[in-house]
Amino acid sequence: CEDCGKSLVGECKLHGPLIRAKDRVIPSRARLTLPHYLTLRVLELRAGNQQILGVFAKKVIQKRTQFGPYVGQLSTKLTRYDESRLVLQVLKDGGKYFLDTPNEDCGNWMMFVRLARNQEEQTLVAYQHCGEVYFTTVKPIEPHTELKVWYAADYAKFMEASAVFIKEESDVCPLPPVAKEPVDPWICSSCRSTFATFALLESHQCIHKDRV
Numbered sequence: 001c002e003d004c005g006k007s008l009v010g011e012c013k014l015h016g017p018l019i020r021a022k023d024r025v026i027p028s029r030a031r032l033t034l035p036h037y038l039t040l041r042v043l044e045l046r047a048g049n050q051q052i053l054g055v056f057a058k059k060v061i062q063k064r065t066q067f068g069p070y071v072g073q074l075s076t077k078l079t080r081y082d083e084s085r086l087v088l089q090v091l092k093d094g095g096k097y098f099l100d101t102p103n104e105d106c107g108n109w110m111m112f113v114r115l116a117r118n119q120e121e122q123t124l125v126a127y128q129h130c131g132e133v134y135f136t137t138v139k140p141i142e143p144h145t146e147l148k149v150w151y152a153a154d155y156a157k158f159m160e161a162s163a164v165f166i167k168e169e170s171d172v173c174p175l176p177p178v179a180k181e182p183v184d185p186w187i188c189s190s191c192r193s194t195f196a197t198f199a200l201l202e203s204h205q206c207i208h209k210d211r212v
Contacts, residue, residue, distance in 0.1 A: 028104030030111055033071075037061065038147070040112060052084065053112045054146045061141040067124070068134035071108040072099030084114045086126060086149055088133050089159060099133060110135060116148035124149035128158065 001012035011017045034040065037059045044052035070088060074097040078087070088099040101107035113135065116122035124135040126149050135149055151161055 030101075030104040030107050030109055034109040035067075038109070040109075041146075054114055055109065055112050056146050057141045057143055059143055061137055063137050063140050065137045066134055067110060067136070069132035070099055070110045070126075070134070071106075072101045072111070073106050074098070075100040085111070086113075086115050086151070087159070088126065090128055090131055090133060091158075092131050113147050113149050116150045121146075121148045122150050123147050125152045126150065127152035127155045 001008055001015055003015045004012060006012070031040065034055075037057065039056050039058050040053050041056050042051050043054045046052060072088070074090070074092060076097065078098050078100055079102040080100065081087075089096055090099060091097075101111045104111070113124065116124075123137060123139060123141050123145065124147055125138050126133060126135050128134075135147075141147065151159055156162060
C-alpha cells in the first residue's frame with residue numbers, strides 16, 4: 001500500500017481496496033470486418049447470456065453483390081456447430097475440409113449470417129470459387145432486411161444438400177437434409193434441372209446459350 005508503505009496480501013485494511021480501471025472492450029475480428037452498410041442485431045438471448053445474432057442491411061444492397069471470401073479455419077471436423085448457420089466445406093489439395101469458426105476471432109462477419117428457412121427468406125446464395133466460399137445477393141435487399149443464405153445448386157451437390165427449399169416454417173437441417181419433394185422449384189426448359197431461385201436458373205441458362 002503506497003499510503004502506509006506496507007506490502008500486503010490482499011486489500012489494505014486501513015486504506016481499503018484499489019480503484020480498478022478496466023481496459024476498453026475491443027470488438028472481435030469478425031465484428032470489425034462488418035461492412036459499414038450492414039449491422040448486427042441481437043435476435044435472441046439464450047441461457048448463459050448466449051446471443052443469437054443476425055446480419056441486417058442498413059441501406060439498399062443491389063442484386064449480384066458479392067461478399068467474401070468466408071474466413072474460417074480449415075478442419076476435418078467442426079468444433080462449433082450452430083443449427084441456424086450453414087455448414088461450409090471447401091476442396092483444397094484434393095481434400096474436403098470444413099470452414100470452422102470456433103470463435104469470433106477465427107472468422108469474419110459472414111459467420112453471423114443465418115440460413116434461410118424457405119425460398120422467400122433467401123437473399124444470398126453460397127458457392128465455392130477457387131477454393132474459397134462467397135455469398136452473392138440473389139435479389140435487391142431492402143433496409144432493415146436480414147441477410148439469409150442457402151447453397152447454390154452446384155455447391156449443394158458438393159455439400160450433399162438439397163438445392164431447393166421446402167416451404168415450411170420449421171427449422172431446416174443444413175447437412176444432411178431429409179429427402180422431401182421440392183415445392184415450386186425453378187425448372188430449366190432445356191434440361192429440366194431445378195433451382196432454388198430464379199437468379200440461379202438465369203445463371204444456369206447462360207451455359208446453354210454459350211453452348212449454342
